[in-house]
Amino acid sequence: MSTTTTPASPDPRPGPAPEELAFDVSELPGGARGALEAVLMVADEPLPALRLATVLGLPTAQVEDHLAELAAEYREQGRGFDLRHAGAGWRFYSAPAHADVVGRFVLDRQTARLTQAALETLAVIAYRQPVTRGQVSAVRGVNVDSVVRTLAARGLVVELGTEPSGAVLYGTSPYFLERMGMTSLDDLPPLAPYLPEIDTMSGVDGEPEATP
């Protein structure tokens, strides 16, 4: 558990806080970890440790330690929720063990499965980003416009910019990482086992060009 259970002190003296803070998290019940829980409870998106550190007036490394400890504690206690680091930061989730109960309760969530076509398009975008629709089409051999549009509406794919030619470049969103339970694209399994020669194939993975 946390360091102290001292009730909120009326003394507003800021402790080690770098800025003007109206509070000192270490003096609150539950300390810094209680404060983290309180903030995470009202957040509706993953919160980076850095942002939490700023709000709490604590060093980021310390906040990261607290978050990892809280996550471990919930697991140990067999809580129905857990704290995860996915996508852009930390967020409360329902525990997977309770998926059936939660599924009975929540109907309006974007958990609909992606079609094979959508998955393949998503895979090409994930591994080749930034990539144009034309390039994805070239790999998949079919027009992918409407699939890309649906992936964008689902928030999995976002526009990253445009090529000089005007073609829109697409990539995956932080929400995609979150849905995958990953914190970075580096967590994607390598294509290599499937395609050893991928690196040596200039002209295939790069800009397609007319061939005789």
Added chain:
Amino acid sequence: MSTTTTPASPDPRPGPAPEELAFDVSELPGGARGALEAVLMVADEPLPALRLATVLGLPTAQVEDHLAELAAEYREQGRGFDLRHAGAGWRFYSAPAHADVVGRFVLDRQTARLTQAALETLAVIAYRQPVTRGQVSAVRGVNVDSVVRTLAARGLVVELGTEPSGAVLYGTSPYFLERMGMTSLDDLPPLAPYLPEIDTMSGVDGEPEATP
């Protein structure tokens, strides 16, 4: 307490003649209390004990006991959140002791102005209500979940009901009318002058395909 895997529910006998349940809450890690935590963590609104009892397939009285015990446990442990019965039911809140930190967090990124994305989403909702988030996402080509929550927090948008699929239908609020200087939705300017092809539009009103 709460260190064991099955803390409560010595009585696994289902109470209010539930339909076929694919699970037995007492067999899940954390038992009935874990299941309650899971459901409450993702619930968007306060949940009556009766509803929770139905979802879990347990007697209401037993569910109420569990809820009270959980609430007491969080207080004892000095958690940053608490479980409260307010209004229509039970919901997780950030603990009052952390109001300062939470307030700082809430104000951290907020401005008095709506973003362009929020304004455009508001416009679509105003003209297409009642409308689901999925439909607005399909129109705008991006995921609007977070933006709609912002508009709801700002009181400009309210839930009007649910579709048979369970998807929530949104519309604008009386506060929206007030802020726009209108007395009724009939005061919304017709779109025709801005959009000659409005009549020929298809697919905009329809429910977008459920899965890409």
Added chain:
Amino acid sequence: MATRPEGATAAPDEVEQARSVSSPFEVHLENFTGPFDLLLGLISKHKLDITEVALAQVTDEFIAAVRAAEAGDEPWELNRISEFLVVAATLLDLKAARLLPAGAVEDAEDLEMLEARDLLFARLLQYRAYKDVAQGLGQRLEAQARSLPREVGLEPDLAALLPELVMEIGPAELAVLAAHALQPRVAPTVDTGHLHAPAVSVREQAAVLVDRLRRAGSGSFRTLVQDAESSLVVVVRFLALLELYREGVVGFDQVSPLGDLTVRWTGGQEDEIDVVDDYGDLPVEAVPAGGGLPSTDRPEEGGA
């Protein structure tokens, strides 16, 4: 070619195994019998020569399999059929490239030809690779979906803390925004400039050739395409010559197989020669890298 290459019976490697999961479509050829996916694997490992594979037979068996499935309970999904088409088209390209007379690698053109073959080949492998990772991606998304994130609105107490909203737009601006958002999207125009070489038309190239041959009387094919800026132009000029031959205004002489081709002008000096473009009025377009389907004709994939 051996009746059955080694490896076909032995345990296939992991790549082939991963592929063979989804497709039970089997082919029965003279030199190979087994899943289509395994056939691809063997070709990709150079254990089977593409030129030895009777693609027409593969196609016949594919059509038979599709018909049988349609007659049964579970017709094949469009996805699966179009996937086969992509793979088959690539195999056909590959085979065509391999069958073209090659000879020794002497000049840059030959090198380009070889590279083109590798590209066709690589493109096929690449498609299979993404298909495989997509499967893992789907499994992961599904497993992760067993946990749901907390996504709740702001508690009223906290919402009250927000600064009073400054509303910067009125009804008219709102209407503009709505109209903009609701406007039917122009069928998304994909810039394909990077996929296509500039269009080259048979008719135009025919006019160039007519002009030259009228003046010179005759010339070797080599000289007639000397100024071609791309191999596409070479191909189109060749097609144009065939059209002119059909019109009866040119003749060909070739002393030895694969030797220089001499083109003679046999038409009049004044007649209007207008080649009818058999390739549609559409200009012939370059084929994208890998020489697969013409991308303009790609089937639109359902959004669902």
